[in-house]
Amino acid sequence: MSNGSLASYLLRNPRPSWYRRTEIAFGTARGLAYLHEECSNLIIHCDIKPQNILLDDSLTARISDFGLAKLLDKDQTRTLTEVRGTRGYVAPEWLIGKKPITVKVDVYSFGILLLELICCRRKVEQDLEDEKQKVLADWAYYCYEEGKLHLLVQEDEGAMEDINRMLEGTVEVPYPPVNLYSSA
Template identity: 45%
Template sequence: MPNRSLNTHLFHQKDSNVLSWNIRYQIAIGIARGIAYLHDECRDYIIHCDIKPENILLDADFTPKVADFGLAKLVCREFSRVITTMRGTIGYMAPEWSSGVAITTKADVYSFGMMLFEIISGRRNLKQSKDGKAWFFPTWAANKVISEGQPVLSILDSKLEGNADVEELTRAFRVACWCIQEEAVQRPSMGQVVQILKGLLEANPPPIQSYLQSLVENEKTENFFSE
């Protein structure tokens, strides 16, 4: 893979080698298609368990390849979930990993959502300051765009200088927010993610309380997409 990992381009490249928005968006769609294939099209479906930028390799045309299946689980179609030991990388692991419940493909969806925030922003999702306090980018981004009503361009990687398709950026932001919902049932499937990113389905505005840790419980069921 001549263009190495996505991680290299997002966090370690000089400004002159920054990935354009168009390339980032196509990479996001390509990754989503790859994970959807693992979940929906294999004879026995595969839960990757470690989706992160370091495990996305880029060929000469920046076409992404999902790599490193060392932690993956192969699951028979007769079963929708599997009990397994904790796997993955801190910062990308779904909440259910720590609760000991059976894992489904929605664990990969959560990891994809976390990575999609990084593709959008060009910064790590979790950053610890010198005084020991943690700064969580998805929470900050959701608060800025949804609570404060700031334009979605405000969370874009500053190195892109605002050069992005706003409609695509909005789609990507909404998908990322839905993918990291605390309850797995509220997250979309990767097939739905592909359709949203390609503009075939429209994502509804995501509920804000899930990632702002609001004390107010939302009693109505949230729907991810509308026809």
């Protein structure tokens, strides 16, 4: 792909525009929806991360590297498999034990990717002085708990202009989390 991977595009200077990042997020989400809902067989990618999102001439997101993907029959919604994927993008329920995997593993990975797109940074930044900010998912959760989501995008004019849309997209998450292994 002419514009390389999202990993290199995301961290360039100057940072990609907020509009372009949201378009990439939507494109990736559409790709996952296709794999999970529209294919004749369900495909669980198992390794959604910026390095596996390629950008074409129009900066349209294309999911790549299906080397770890699992192909399921249409009536099959989960499968048992060994843990696959890249550290930091692997869903916690998959790490806990030999539980069947579902499309939720891709949704979790997409969530981490989405945070990277929103904040225009890597999932882990060891060089940051503030310990709370080093792991992006932890920092985002801290900002959510404190009612300070604006801190995630404070140096991004386009994102700050669109902060209300980001705030409206939040929902209450029950804590402790619901049973991730229920049959429902």
